[in-house]
Amino acid sequence: DAGVIQSPRHEVTEMGQEVTLRCKPISGHDYLFWYRQTMMRGLELLIYFNNNVPIDDSGMPEDRFSAKMPNASFSTLKIQPSEPRDSAVYFCASSSPPRAYEQYFGPGTRLTVT
Amino acid sequence: AQSVAQPEDQVNVAEGNPLTVKCTYSVSGNPYLFWYVQYPNRGLQFLLKYITGDNLVKGSYGFEAEFNKSQTSFHLKKPSALVSDSALYFCAVSRRDDKIIFGKGTRLHILP
Numbered sequence: 001d002a003g004v005i006q007s008p009r010h011e012v013t014e015m016g017q018e019v020t021l022r023c024k025p026i027s028g029h030d031y032l033f034w035y036r037q038t039m040m041r042g043l044e045l046l047i048y049f050n051n052n053v054p055i056d057d058s059g060m061p062e063d064r065f066s067a068k069m070p071n072a073s074f075s076t077l078k079i080q081p082s083e084p085r086d087s088a089v090y091f092c093a094s095s096s097p098p099r100a101y102e103q104y105f106g107p108g109t110r111l112t113v114t
Numbered sequence: 115a116q117s118v119a120q121p122e123d124q125v126n127v128a129e130g131n132p133l134t135v136k137c138t139y140s141v142s143g144n145p146y147l148f149w150y151v152q153y154p155n156r157g158l159q160f161l162l163k164y165i166t167g168d169n170l171v172k173g174s175y176g177f178e179a180e181f182n183k184s185q186t187s188f189h190l191k192k193p194s195a196l197v198s199d200s201a202l203y204f205c206a207v208s209r210r211d212d213k214i215i216f217g218k219g220t221r222l223h224i225l226p
Contacts, residue, residue, distance in 0.1 A: 101214055102163070105159070108156075
C-alpha cells in the first residue's frame with residue numbers, strides 16, 4: 001500500500017486566496033483525521049470522519065475552514081479566505097477498527113500564506 | 115477532559131547511553147496511552163501503545179514504555195540510544211474513543 005497520500009506537499013499563497021488540501025487515506029481505513037502542526041501550538045486535531053461522516057469538528061478554528069469526505073478514498077480541507085496565521089503543516093491520517101487509535105499519517109502539506 | 119503533558123521540550127543523550135522521555139497524563143477512567151515519533155519532514159509514526167495488561171510495553175526500534183497508574187505517567191525508554199533515534203517524540207492519550215490527544219512533543223537529540 002502507498003500509505004496516506006497528501007497533495008500538494010507545499011503550497012504558497014497570498015492572503016485572501018482559497019486553499020484546498022487533499023488527502024487519500026489507506027484503502028480500507030474507516031477513519032480519517034485532519035491535523036495542523038505549528039511550533040507555537042503543536043499538533044492540533046481539526047476534524048475527523050468515520051465512514052465519510054464528520055464525527056468531531058470541534059477543532060476547526062473558524063468558519064473559514066471546512067472539510068469534506070465525499071467518498072471513502074478522498075477528503076479535502078479548504079480554507080477560504082486564507083490568512084497568514086493559517087501557515088502551518090497540515091497532516092491527514094487514517095486508521096481502521098479495531099485499532100482506531102493506531103493512526104497512519106501522510107507526509108503533510110506545508111502551507112505558507114503571505 | 116483528557117490531557118497529556120511532556121515536561122521537556124528537548125532531551126540530549128550521548129550515543130550508547132540509556133534515554134528517557136517523560137510523559138504524564140490526565141484522563142477519567144482507564145487510559146489508552148501511545149507514543150509516536152516524527153522524523154524531519156515526515157508524518158508521525160506509531161511506536162507503541164498501552165491498553166491493558168503488563169505495565170511495561172515494548173514497541174518498534176527497541177523502545178519501551180512503562181505505565182505507572184499511581185504517578186499517571188507513561189515514560190518512553192530505550193537502554194542504548196542511537197544517533198538515528200534523534201527525532202520529535204509525541205505522547206498521546208485516548209479514552210477508548212477514536213480521538214486521541216497528543217502532547218506538544220519532546221525533541222530528542224542523540225549526541226555522537
